[in-house]
Amino acid sequence: MLFNVLLILHIIVCLALVAIILAQSGKAGNISSMFGGGGGESFLGATGASKLLAKITTGLAITFMVLCFTLAIFSSKQYMKSDVSGTKVVEKEIPAPGPTPVQPEETTTPVPTPEKKDKPAETPKTE
Numbered sequence: 049m050l051f052n053v054l055l056i057l058h059i060i061v062c063l064a065l066v067a068i069i070l071a072q073s074g075k076a077g078n079i080s081s082m083f084g085g086g087g088g089e090s091f092l093g094a095t096g097a098s099k100l101l102a103k104i105t106t107g108l109a110i111t112f113m114v115l116c117f118t119l120a121i122f123s124s125k126q127y128m129k130s131d132v133s134g135t136k137v138v139e140k141e142i143p144a145p146g147p148t149p150v151q152p153e154e155t156t157t158p159v160p161t162p163e164k165k166d167k168p169a170e171t172p173k174t175e
Contacts, residue, residue: 051122058115065108072101 051119054115054119054122058112058119061108061112061115065105065112068101068105068108072105073098
């Protein structure tokens with residue numbers, strides 16, 4: 049449950065980080081200049097927006113890294129296994145190999161075989 053919540057939070061942080069990075073002004077232009085020719089810089093003043101966006105980017109980057117490490121630790125610990133459908137699978141412990149039980153030997157009674165007769169086989173008569 050906690051893993052799923054952290055994973056959803058991680059995806060939201062990723063998308064927010066991409067959006068904030070694209071909203072910042074760069075050397076060769078930015079995404080905000082496409083929608084109105086640079087009017088986006090006057091949103092919080094000439095320098096207010098860049099400082100605010102830089103702080104938000106730093107915070108989101110730190111959150112992203114912490115979530116990466118946390119999710120890696122949670123995914124490496126395998127407290128329970130589950131199959132594709134999400135139902136819990138109980139693993140049975142395999143007992144250590146021990147001495148095999150001795151099976152009682154079966155006594156076989158000899159089966160009598162038919163005795164061969166010394167008489168030669170009869171040949172069919174041809175006329």
